[in-house]
Amino acid sequence: MASLTLVDLRERRGPLARSDLPGLVLAADGPRALVREVVEAVRQRGEAALVEFTQRFDGVVPTTLVLERDAMARAYDRLERRLADALRVARDRVRAAYEAELPRTTKVVADGIELRRRIVPVERAGCYVPGGRARYPSSVVHTAVVARVAGVREVVVATPPLPDGGLDDATLAACHLAGVDAVLLAGGAQAIAAMAYGIPSLPRVDVIVGPGNLFVSLAKQEVARDVGVPGAFAGPSEVVIVADGSVDPRLAAIDLAVQAEHGPHGLAWLVTWDQRWAVRVVADLEEYVATSPRQAQLAETLNANGYVALVRDRDQALAVAEAIAPEHLELLYDQAARDADRVRCAGVVFVGRAASAAFGDYVAGPSHVLPTAGTARFASVLGLEDFQRRIHVVEVHDDALARLGWAIEAIAEAEGLVAHADSIRLRRAWGGVS
Secondary structure (H helix, E strand, O other): OOOOEEEEOOOOOOOOOHHHOOOOOOOOHHHHHHHHHHHHHHHHHOHHHHHHHHHHHHOOOOOOOEEOHHHHHHHHHHOOHHHHHHHHHHHHHHHHHHHOOOOOOEEEEEOOEEEEEEEEEOOEEEEEOOOOOOOOHHHHHHHHHHHHHHOOOEEEEEEOOOOOOOOOHHHHHHHHHHOOOEEEEOOHHHHHHHHHHOEOOEOOOOEEEOOOOHHHHHHHHHHOOOOEOOOOEOOOOEEEEEOOOOOOHHHHHHHHHHHHOOOOOOEEEEEEOOHHHHHHHHHHHHHHHHHOOOHHHHHHHHHHHEEEEEOOOHHHHHHHHHHHOOOEEEEOOOOHHHHHHHOOOOOEEEEOOOOOOHHHHHOOOOOOOOOEOOHHHOOOOOOHHHHEEEEEEEEEOOHHHHHHHHHHHHHHHHHOOHHHHHHHHHHHHHOOOO
16 A cells, blocks of 8 residues: 655745755665676676676576667567557657757857857767666657757667567667667666677767666766766656646546656655645545556555645745756646746646646657756756767967957966967967067
8 A cells, every 4th residue: 555654844934955855865875886886897897797787687698688770670560550650659759849959050250260169969879778667668769869869870779678588569669760770688787887888799889868767877877987978867757746626636646656656766746735635635546556557666656755745835835846856847736837937946847737747758749868866956858968069160360369369368377377378479479460
C-alpha cells in the first residue's frame, strides 16, 4: 500500500530553501564509490570489464555488444503499426520543436573588427536510454532526434540488454526512426564509461546525454572531465503538482503516479491549500496503486518520497515549488496560466487540467531529458546547444589598430602584461598608425 507523508507549511514564514523540505537529498556516497570503481575498470580494461559488469549487474551474458542499422530496420518492419505510427508522431513533434530553435550564424562588423559566430556540432554523441524495470523507446526519440537536428554526424544509443542478450523491437525501431547509427547493449555506469572511453567495437563519443537512475547520473559526473555532459543531473523522475478543488482529485492522483511508476529515488509532491480535497486525492491514489500492475514501483517511490504539502495559498504553493526546483511542475488549478511565468526553477511547466506530464514524456515536443535533484536552479532541458560548440572567427582590419589599439595598450599596462601591449605597439608602428 502506498502512502504520502504530510508536510504542513501553513505556519511557515519567510523564504524557503530546498534544504528546509524533507526527502530532497539523494544519498549518493555509497553509490558514488561503486560508480567510480566501475568507470575506472571499464576505462582500464574496456570490453572485458563491460562484459563482466553486464553479467554482474544485469545477469546477462552478452552474445553481442553492438547492433548496427540493419537490426534496427528489421525491428521496425516487425513492429505493430499503431506503435510505429505513434513513435513517428513523437519523432516528428520533437524534430519540429528543435528545428524551430536552430541557431543562425551571426556577423557583426564594427571599429575595424569583423566578428562571426560559427555553430559547430560535435562529431559523435552518446544517448543513454534506461532499461531494466521498463523499456523506453521514447527516450531514444527524445535524445537521438535532438542530436540529429543539432547536426551530429554519428549517434550511438546505449541501453541495457534483455535477459536473452538482445533488445526489444520498440526500442530498436525507435532507433531506426531517429537515425541512430549503433546500439550498445549495455546499461548502468559501465555503459556510460564505455561510451566515454570507447571499446574496440565502438569509438568514444564527444558528448553523453540521456536520463537514467542514480548510478547512471553519477557515472556521467565521473566522466565529465573527459567527455561533454550537460549541466543538468538527469536522474530519477520528479513531479510537483500544485492544485486545488477546482480539479478532479483523480487527475492529481494519477499524475502523482505517472512519474512515481518510473521507480526508486523518484519524487512526488502534491502542494495544495485545500486540505479536504487533498484527503480525496490521497484516497484516489491509494485506490489506483492497489490495482496497478506497477504497484511495486509506485509504492516504493511514494512511500519513500511521496508528500502532501499543505500551504496557506497559491503564493506559498509556488514558493514551495520554487524551493524544490522540480523536473516536472504541474499547475492544475483554475486560471493557472496566469502563474506560469512566475515560475523560475523547473525543468518544464505543465499548465491546465488537461496537462498531464505524460504529454511531455512523449509528444509535447521538448525533450523529456530534464534537470532533476534541484539542478533546475541552473540547468535546462536537453537542447541543441548540448551537442554544439560556438567558434568565433575574429578578423581584424588595419583600421582597428587606430580605433581600438590604445584601449588594449591601456588595459595591458594596468595588468602588467608588457608583451600584450607591445604586440599592439609593434603593429601600430608597422602600419604607420600613431
